[in-house]
Amino acid sequence: MTRTVAVGEPEAMVPAPLDVERLRRDFPILGRTVHGRPLVYLDNAATTQKPEPVIAAEADVYRRYNANVHRAIHTLGEEATFAYEEARRKVAALIGAPDPRGCVFVRNATEGLNLVAWAWGRRRLRPGDEVLLTPMEHHSNLVPWQLVAAETGARLRFVPLLPDGHLDVGALERDSLLNERTRIVAFTQASNVLGTLTPAAEICRRARAVGAVSVLDAAQGVPHLPVDVRALGCDFLAFSGHKLYAPLGIGVLWGRPELLEETEPFLGGGEMILRVDLTCSTWNEVPYKFEAGTPNVAGAVGLGAAVDYLRAVGLEAVAAHEADLTRYALERLGELPDVTIYGPPMPRGPLVTFNVGAIHPHDLAQFLDQEGVAVRAGHHCAQPLMRHLGVAATARASFALYNTRAEVDALCAAVRRAGAFFHG
Numbered sequence: 001m002t003r004t005v006a007v008g009e010p011e012a013m014v015p016a017p018l019d020v021e022r023l024r025r026d027f028p029i030l031g032r033t034v035h036g037r038p039l040v041y042l043d044n045a046a047t048t049q050k051p052e053p054v055i056a057a058e059a060d061v062y063r064r065y066n067a068n069v070h071r072a073i074h075t076l077g078e079e080a081t082f083a084y085e086e087a088r089r090k091v092a093a094l095i096g097a098p099d100p101r102g103c104v105f106v107r108n109a110t111e112g113l114n115l116v117a118w119a120w121g122r123r124r125l126r127p128g129d130e131v132l133l134t135p136m137e138h139h140s141n142l143v144p145w146q147l148v149a150a151e152t153g154a155r156l157r158f159v160p161l162l163p164d165g166h167l168d169v170g171a172l173e174r175d176s177l178l179n180e181r182t183r184i185v186a187f188t189q190a191s192n193v194l195g196t197l198t199p200a201a202e203i204c205r206r207a208r209a210v211g212a213v214s215v216l217d218a219a220q221g222v223p224h225l226p227v228d229v230r231a232l233g234c235d236f237l238a239f240s241g242h243k244l245y246a247p248l249g250i251g252v253l254w255g256r257p258e259l260l261e262e263t264e265p266f267l268g269g270g271e272m273i274l275r276v277d278l279t280c281s282t283w284n285e286v287p288y289k290f291e292a293g294t295p296n297v298a299g300a301v302g303l304g305a306a307v308d309y310l311r312a313v314g315l316e317a318v319a320a321h322e323a324d325l326t327r328y329a330l331e332r333l334g335e336l337p338d339v340t341i342y343g344p345p346m347p348r349g350p351l352v353t354f355n356v357g358a359i360h361p362h363d364l365a366q367f368l369d370q371e372g373v374a375v376r377a378g379h380h381c382a383q384p385l386m387r388h389l390g391v392a393a394t395a396r397a398s399f400a401l402y403n404t405r406a407e408v409d410a411l412c413a414a415v416r417r418a419g420a421f422f423h424g
């Protein structure tokens with residue numbers, strides 16, 4: 001995977017452009033400075049900043065109706081429960097889930113993926129069964145399967161990558177990667193390193209055809225693409241709220257209702273039980289069976305507010321704006337000397353992963369930070385992919401609805417100065 005430049009993609013229906021300057025005013029943090037310079041925040045794939053309505057919704061819980069949910073027989077408890085369940089309904093609508101009960105509140109995508117691996121996978125996998133993954137999975141969708149495979153004797157297999165960073169879907173048949181032993185196909189909807197968009201609906205359909213369950217890591221998908229679990233045809237889908245303008249510490253695992261019904265609990269404790277005896281218990285209904293303990297009520301309410309915000313701005317318009325920034329960044333960064341960009345051409349997720357000559361990405365990120373530009377540097381929790389690319393680490397700029405072309409220009413100017421500084 002070497003230098004890439006954006007190539008033309010078919011022009012789709014173009015939604016009205018975002019009024020980004022107005023939207024930016026919704027995000028108080030964007031007004032701050034870093035090292036005396038205006039903040040240029042380009043680490044959105046790690047976490048997004050939060051708009052005022054989300055901050056207000058979360059604070060409002062603590063100001064007006066903080067209480068435990070589902071237990072308290074008092075007004076505050078009822079209001080908190082209503083708001084928590086309302087947030088579940090909003091999340092369900094966002095991802096096209098026909099029934100909100102299919103949406104389990106978890107801490108983040110990592111917890112959702114672990115829930116599937118441990119509570120569904122470990123109980124069902126047998127020696128010789130196969131779990132199909134890809135080499136570009138985030139550690140959150142790799143390590144849980146390694147742990148479960150070690151316990152069950154299941155075998156991990158991987159769909160190879162093509163040189164441009166796309167999945168080699170042809171290998172599913174050619175190399176018999178999908179076969180009667182495949183029980184689980186777990187893969188990312190969008191790579192957090194390459195920006196690669198996977199043909200999720202096709203893979204889910206083919207997984208089902210061999211009787212396998214599909215698990216979609218949508219951590220980098222839901223914030224940027226209109227997602228519909230029915231159209232995708234997946235069995236499980238996990239994402240984090242904090243990459244979606246929502247508070248930290250709240251995420252969602254969606255599961256096909258019949259699968260959630262047959263999935264054993266992940267954590268035991270309060271709320272997830274129906275009846276408890278000294279030596280055994282029975283379980284509450286879905287989704288509460290998977291929500292042991294006091295949940296992050298304020299986080300969920302904040303997530304509901306983030307969903308409202310995103311839908312009001314317009315998912316299609318956000319996607320178009322982010323695609324424009326990505327295309328522009330690919331072009332502008334690609335013009336700079338010694339810059340290597342990883343990943344496929346457009347269309348791809350709204351991030352650009354790159355290296356500059358022999359500059360260590362950590363040094364580069366530190367230099368950029370001094371210029372007010374926040375990017376991520378490191379292995380991005382995708383060490384096998386780094387090895388596949390033949391690098392130890394990379395820098396990465398990732399975009400959200402509030403970023404601008406001027407910020408891409410600021411990034412490129414700072415990268416140019418870094419090149420001059422380090423290479424002399």
Ligand code: C6P
Pocket residue numbers: 045046047108109110111138140141188190191192217219220240376380381
């Ligand atoms: N990627 C990044 O900077 P959590 O940490 O549970 O919210 O999300 C985990 C996760 C799962 N899958 C993908 C594709 C991801 O990108 C992430 C998080 C961040 O790329 C932090 S490493």
